[in-house]
Amino acid sequence: MTTNEEKKKRTEMLVEMRKERRETVQRAQELLKAQQSARKALERALTGGPHSVPQLAQAVNMPAHEALWHIAAMKKYGIVAEAGTDESGDYYLYRLVKEA
């Protein structure tokens, strides 16, 4: 069990680390913001039903290779899953996992 004292020490350490590495933390925070907004947009598009990568790219106005990067990452962490292919048979469709 973690004691209150230990918890306090840990919080202090994290504050100290954030201060020490202000620049990298700021960069990471900006990256996080951009990532969260991209993910939200993609998830919003996917609530309308399964999409292929080019369809998603168009829906959220993002280059297709970036949409693919997000989809690969979201698939890895269990947020999206494949849902068959589109009519042409050239592209896989992706759906939100929590929808299923």
Place this chain on the structure above:
Amino acid sequence: MSTNQIKVDALVVGGGISGMQTALDLGDQGYKVAVVERKSSIGGKMIDLSKVFPTLDCCSCITTPKMSATAHHDNITLLTYSEIESINRDGNGFKVQATKKPRYVREDDCTGCRSCELVCPLEVSEDEHEFGRTSHRVVYVPFSTAVPQKALVDLDHCLFCGKCIQACPSDAIDFTQQPEPVEIETRSIVLATGFETTPINAKKEYGAGKLRNVISGMMMERLLAPTGPYGRVLRPSDGKMPASIAYVQCAGSRDQTLGVPYCSRVCCMYAIKQAMLLSGALPLAEITIYYMDIRTFGKGYEQFYQNAKAMGVEFLKGKVARITEDENQNPIVRVELIDEFGKTRVTERQHDLVVLSVGLLPGGNPQPKFGVPVGEDGFVQVPDYNVFPAVTSQPGIFVTGAAAGPMDIVDSIMMAGAAASSAASYLEAGNGSRKEAQRQPERSVEYA
């Protein structure tokens, strides 16, 4: 800070297939061995491959047991995420200074449960194994079969939000970790530092790495591996299942403009292997291999090539002059084709995806640290290759695998046997007998 001390009979530098096999061969004979690997997991290039030519066995199924055997061997001490700093001859052996880089996770406490990874809010590009095609979290276990299964933190992207600390059931996260010096006293050294591949941007004629649908052979290995970034073969520009895939052979080998005059030996065979695997993964896809010569030098390799032809893979003799792309990012290959009568014809062909069969380059220059000279090709020089293929010009220092020159897995494993037996002979003859080694308890590993 106290320095960790290790005393061994042999230090193996590099934990790829050749380094692991050398360590296992020596360890099985009773020698104490330390393996130093610079990456966070052992396995080398082989753990990233899909299947192996010419048997098409699953690569991970062969490599993972070796990784595990290396990590759990009583006579082997494994140092991952570690660098060799300096080497000094010390009487009959060597004093080696190494550094264990901080994982910001205490290895002894981490169980690899990934609870930290699942709560970490930020993802960054997975560059080490997946060429930036997918992500990992800021704290992550490198891959599902990594050995050791231990997390590490990419401190340059950390938010210091503390979520991982809260989630870790083993209290293993430690942001105060510092580089740890390790002193290794060893009687012999085996270099197993492997190779790198020609960078994808090496040739401007082939798009200088800017064309999204022109990828390297190693990237294709990942697309073909079930554990790869997409779990299937999709092209990087837009996720399309490619219907037409082309290979450009000798893309970085036998090329004076790149200063690589030699043949990289494995590229013909890995291209043929990938073509066969693609025929299985994408049965409707057309696969073309543009080549100048096909070199199938090993046991069963020529038959493998003939099988690929019989499966419908198109082999076109010709020299690819240039690769460009159209407005849909489809690569256009400009090639001078050579027919069976030697007549040439220049043509342009459009594909969905092009794979450069990149060559094998030396992994690094061991001269400054190890005093071992390299040959004209940049690989470790072996003065008497025909007779002593694993013996370098430095007494007590041996070499194995692709550190000595381009070679496939079979040859790397055989050379590991040669390196282990050369090292064992050296230990027996010049540096006290093995019986003595067994009698002296102080020769055993001391890692405290």
